[in-house]
Amino acid sequence: MAHAPQIRIPATYMRGGTSKGVFFKLTDLPAAAQMPGAARDALLLRVIGSPDPYGKQIDGMGGATSSTSKTVILSKSEREGHDVDYLFGQVSIDKPFVDWSGNCGNLSAAVGPFAISNGLIDPARVPRDGLATVRIWQVNIGKTIVAHVPMRDGAVQETGDFELDGVTFPAAEIQVEFMDPAEEGEDGGSMFPTGNLVDDLDVPGVGSFQATMINAGIPTIFLNAQALGYLGTELQDDINSSPEALARFETIRAHGALRMGLIKNLEEAAKRQHTPKIAFVASPVDYVSSSGKPVPASDVDVLVRAMSMGKLHHAMMGTASVAIAAAAAVPGTVVNLAAGGGQRDEVRFGHPSGTLRVGAAANQDSGEWTVTKAVMSRSARVLMEGWVRVPGEA
Structure with a gap:
């Protein structure tokens, strides 16, 4: 042959x-x-x-x-x-x-x-x-x-x-600037597609969660770590070694995608793995990163762990970092409250591999929040x- x-x-x-x-x-x-x-x-x-x-x-x-x-x-x-x-x-x-x-x-x-x-x-x-x-x-x-x-x-x-x-x-x-990161070009709409800074996201068979769903950098669903039974200090194996935890996150993500208008039915979520992202946040506490490096609570404003393609990410996706900065800049979101509240133009968050600082300026006009630019350094x-x-x- x-x-x-x-x-x-x-x-x-x-x-x-x-x-x-x-x-x-x-x-x-x-x-x-x-x-x-x-x-x-x-x-x-x-x-x-x-x-x-x-x-x-x-x-x-x-x-x-x-x-x-x-x-x-x-x-x-x-x-x-x-x-x-x-x-x-x-x-x-x-x-x-x-x-x-x-x-x-x-x-x-x-x-x-x-x-x-x-x-x-x-x-x-x-x-x-x-x-x-x-x-x-x-x-x-x-x-x-x-x-x-x-x-x-x-x-x-x-x-x-x-x-x-x-x-x-x-x-x-290399400094990277994400211009007008809100309102995904594919889907359009507001930076907060549900019209709310925080929603009650009901997931049959799993529970009801307070969630901030945002289109900035990449569509992202933010939940409180405590509501999921976590501390916000988890490393990859803590999540990825549990098929039950991964299945629960995927179920929540699918219902969030439906609520955000990204899919028309839950079955579509399986063919849209890259978006939306799902992440959980917590107020700062001391923890040890995956490299063994101590991360003092004083070094960060908020702890964030994010899922990517069905698994906990080893650090943080760049687009999700934009979403974190945008949500942190808007008073009253799940991310902002975990970071201590108030309006801010940058946030330093802790992830499984360490910390990252991202800047974002949020403005409110006629009741609508927008972010004109998010900035971060990469290599x-x-x-x-x-x-x-x-x-x-x-």
Whole structure:
């Protein structure tokens, strides 16, 4: 029986923030995969090594976690005021689908460096030394991201002394600005889609929970840790080792998605794993991070743990960080109250790997809350570049 030989596609494997993904230029993809659809999804699934019933992604580039099962497609932007179009695909590990419903805030930090190094930015806009400002159009959610990328001797500076909890080694700092992060482009509507800062979310067979449901950065459902029987200091194994806990979170997430208007029926939640996110918060207490580093209560304003693709995240998703900052800035939300109440323009929160500071300015106009910009620092680095190979039938 004849089998199609492997094909090779130019690709770059990059870390951005606490995530890793395979980056492509749109024009380097096979013709059939340059357009959205089944051919593109099939190719990316095979690149990453999904679906894998073993959950390991051994035969692909994925790392068997939501943070490492990611793909990015970039192209020059024809949109006024933007340099590059950024499309993000979250690849399911054990199921045959790619979720295009949201952004990856962590990999957003790697978009600017990749775009500069791969000739997607007008050279006249890139300084030899200093900061290059890259204006990114985030295609999934229809939002603008501005990345400030350090340059040295005409090349992207990747090494440095900026430390990010959840990443073992220091690197160069990249500041990322998420412009007008509220109101997801796909779904529209208010930053608080139910019209309330806090809702009673009734989940049959599970319970009733006070919840803040917000569209900022990424649709997110925030609950109180105590209502779930947690402290807010939990690490990955505390949640991910319990099938019952994971099933409960997924049930709550599905009902929250329905309440937010993101799905029309509960069955749709299974095909929309990337959004919404679900997280739980608590007031600060001392805890020990996953690396063994003590995190004093005095170092943070609030504790947050977030689920991603059905598992507790090892640190914090970048887009969820935007949602945390936005919710913390609005007096009366679940996040804001856990952080001590009042209006604030930044928040430092504790996550399983350590801490993170994110800025967000919230304003109220005619009773509607908006956030004009959220800012955080990340880092990014090329891990490998060349070609990724996939069987031709993919």
